[in-house]
Amino acid sequence: MNVNLENQVDTKIIDEIMSKHKGKPGELLTVMEEVQEANDYKYLDEASMGYISSKSKVPLSQIYSVATFYSFFNLKPQGKHTIIVCRGTACHTKGSKILLDDLTTLPGCKDAFDAGETSFTTDDKLITIKTVACFGQCALAPVVAVDGVIYSNVTSEQIKKLLENLQEENKDENIRLS
Amino acid sequence: MSTSYQLKRADFIFKNENDWEDVLRKSISRPPNELINELISSELKGRGGAGFPTGLKWKVTSEEVNDVKYVICNADEGEPGTFKDREILSRVPFKVLTAIAICGHVIGARTGFIYLRGEYFFLQNELNKAINEFEYYCKEIKFDFKIKIFMGSGAYICGEETALFESMEGKRGEPRNKPPYPSSFGYMGKPTVINNVETLAHTYTIFKYGSKRFYDLGVQYSRGSKLFSVSGDTPKPGIYELELGMSLADFVEEFGDDDTKAVQVGGASGFLVPRKRFAETNIGFQGKLVGISLPTGGSMMLFNSSRSMFNVLDNYLNFFAEESCGQCTPCRVGCQQLLKGIKAVKRGEKNAQYLDKMLKLAETMQFTAKCGLGQSVGNSFSSIVENFREEMIY
Numbered sequence: 404m405n406v407n408l409e410n411q412v413d414t415k416i417i418d419e420i421m422s423k424h425k426g427k428p429g430e431l432l433t434v435m436e437e438v439q440e441a442n443d444y445k446y447l448d449e450a451s452m453g454y455i456s457s458k459s460k461v462p463l464s465q466i467y468s469v470a471t472f473y474s475f476f477n478l479k480p481q482g483k484h485t486i487i488v489c490r491g492t493a494c495h496t497k498g499s500k501i502l503l504d505d506l507t508t509l510p511g512c513k514d515a516f517d518a519g520e521t522s523f524t525t526d527d528k529l530i531t532i533k534t535v536a537c538f539g540q541c542a543l544a545p546v547v548a549v550d551g552v553i554y555s556n557v558t559s560e561q562i563k564k565l566l567e568n569l570q571e572e573n574k575d576e577n578i579r580l581s
Numbered sequence: 582m583s584t585s586y587q588l589k590r591a592d593f594i595f596k597n598e599n600d601w602e603d604v605l606r607k608s609i610s611r612p613p614n615e616l617i618n619e620l621i622s623s624e625l626k627g628r629g630g631a632g633f634p635t636g637l638k639w640k641v642t643s644e645e646v647n648d649v650k651y652v653i654c655n656a657d658e659g660e661p662g663t664f665k666d667r668e669i670l671s672r673v674p675f676k677v678l679t680a681i682a683i684c685g686h687v688i689g690a691r692t693g694f695i696y697l698r699g700e701y702f703f704l705q706n707e708l709n710k711a712i713n714e715f716e717y718y719c720k721e722i723k724f725d726f727k728i729k730i731f732m733g734s735g736a737y738i739c740g741e742e743t744a745l746f747e748s749m750e751g752k753r754g755e756p757r758n759k760p761p762y763p764s765s766f767g768y769m770g771k772p773t774v775i776n777n778v779e780t781l782a783h784t785y786t787i788f789k790y791g792s793k794r795f796y797d798l799g800v801q802y803s804r805g806s807k808l809f810s811v812s813g814d815t816p817k818p819g820i821y822e823l824e825l826g827m828s829l830a831d832f833v834e835e836f837g838d839d840d841t842k843a844v845q846v847g848g849a850s851g852f853l854v855p856r857k858r859f860a861e862t863n864i865g866f867q868g869k870l871v872g873i874s875l876p877t878g879g880s881m882m883l884f885n886s887s888r889s890m891f892n893v894l895d896n897y898l899n900f901f902a903e904e905s906c907g908q909c910t911p912c913r914v915g916c917q918q919l920l921k922g923i924k925a926v927k928r929g930e931k932n933a934q935y936l937d938k939m940l941k942l943a944e945t946m947q948f949t950a951k952c953g954l955g956q957s958v959g960n961s962f963s964s965i966v967e968n969f970r971e972e973m974i975y
Contacts, residue, residue, distance in 0.1 A: 428749070428750060428751070428769055429731070429748075429749045429750050429751040430751060431751035431752075432734060432748070432751045433751075436732075436734065465752075468753055469751070469752065469753055472736060472753040472754065472906070473699075473733075473734035473735050473736050473754070474734070474735035474736065475699050475734040475735040476734065490896070490899075490900075491661035491662065491900075492661045492662055492813075492845070492848075492849065492882060492893060492896050492897065492900075493661070493662055493812040493813055493818075493882060495892070495893075495896045496813055496814070496882075496884065496888055496892075496893070521903070535700060535735070536659065536661060536737055536900055536903065536904060537659060537660070537661040537662070537663075537700075538700055539658055539663065539664040539666075539667045539698075539700065539701065540664060540667075541661070541662050541663075541664055541810060541812035541813075541818070541880075541882075542664065542810070542811070542812050542818035542819045542820070543818075544812060544818075551702070551703070553703070
């Protein structure tokens with residue numbers, strides 16, 4: 404099985420990450436985070452998890468149980484950009500559901516959303532949309548994070564503009580929506 | 582009934598003070614017992630929401646005999662509507678670091694951790710810079726103490742202290758059975774003090790000014806000041822430091838928009854207070870003789886008459902159903918059933934009496950769930966359903 408796995412994943416990167424954290428308590432989470440970050444599509448594929456398991460002697464079931472427990476681990480390939488909509492109560496009362504509904508009209512998202520999934524990616528793999536329980540920015544509600552940059556008091560029009568920016572690939576890092 | 586208490590602002594936590602080096606040096610030259618007594622006489626209680634006396638926590642942990650102990654700063658601020666810890670860590674990080682180190686001196690720990698919630702990734706760089714500067718100074722005064730940041734991975738339940746330990750040990754963040762308590766069996770099975778960010782920031786104030794300055798604020802059983810995260814339908818959302826013991830009526834007078842119909846005190850796991858109860862409700866820890874006292878981690882969310890309480894409850898239950906760790910049955914199944922139930926009543930598939938059955942279920946969860954998450958689902962559920970029953974049905 405190991406021979407097989409080594410053909411599918413870049414074992415060198417994983418080996419490097421694992422040796423960097425060897426012996427530290429709680430290393431599994433850190434290793435998994437960094438392996439995910441090193442992946443081109445920012446997700447933990449089965450082969451990588453299998454390889455971590457065989458190297459660390461932690462059962463695959465335990466690795467999988469950790470990966471499914473925390474919302475930061477992705478089990479599916481992620482889009483190039485990530486939009487995170489806060490679904491906390493303050494954002495909810497200030498209209499974050501409307502923003503989310505706007506985003507689900509993107510091609511490929513509607514079905515996944517209706518099926519109750521909390522993370523979905525557009526057909527062209529450009530944008531992944533996720534929700535978060537609370538960003539801790541409730542005074543600025545509703546809040547949306549785009550590729551790690553947090554935007555406050557977001558409206559539907561601004562979401563539209565933002566999507567255009569992402570789709571045209573001319574995203575200006577400095578655009579602040581408000 | 583409401584006392585003559587007025588809303589009193591305090592300004593300790595965010596006060597700009599560049600004297601952490603002095604506070605650290607002076608405090609660690611005092612014997613641990615003296616510091617513990619200072620904390621105990623200040624009557625500081627945990628500011629994360631549960632309200633355990635901080636001095637007692639430090640005392641019990643200091644009495645444990647073990648070569649290795651830990652101090653953990655709980656910065657897994659996940660309660661919807663709470664954002665005070667983020668503000669503390671970005672504005673006055675040195676107060677928190679100093680408090681962690683003093684705690685280390687008191688209990689005999691050489692390592693401290695800050696468990697930072699994953700969603701606060703943007704704080705990490707600045708905080709690491711502060712830690713470097715802090716450790717450099719510690720080395721200078723020959724005080725052997727290290728602080729490390731541990732990043733969470735996005736799970737609300739990890740704010741529960743034992744789930745947090747599990748998560749730091751690289752496992753699923755599932756709460757442990759208590760006892761044993763963290764003071765004897767915490768992170769890696771070692772005696773551990775785990776305090777909320779704000780609690781630690783208050784200990785800084787106490788060690789600097791003495792316990793009396795702190796004790797003089799607030800009311801009996803609820804001493805000191807507290808940060809409140811104000812959000813929702815309010816003209817001035819933000820963070821405010823207020824003395825404990827205020828009546829909700831005074832609070833709404835100050836922060837409401839003249840149309841406040843209810844206030845959710847303590848976030849999703851807290852209580853909803855309708856307008857008719859504002860006057861008799863006080864914000865503080867249990868034990869006051871008159872009226873109702875509500876403890877809070879600091880989240881105060883105001884709703885005006887345009888808000889449907891059904892939508893609010895639906896939002897809370899979706900949150901709990903998603904964040905329940907799935908370990909114990911009352912919480913795992915209970916959250917799902919409550920969520921399904923209120924939808925069925927709303928659609929008319931179940932009659933109104935079904936709400937009473939669900940209230941019983943919520944009560945059962947309060948008694949049988951393993952940790953604070955499952956036990957507190959009933960708080961918001963019961964207080965919303967009992968006070969806004971008609972909005973659940975029509």
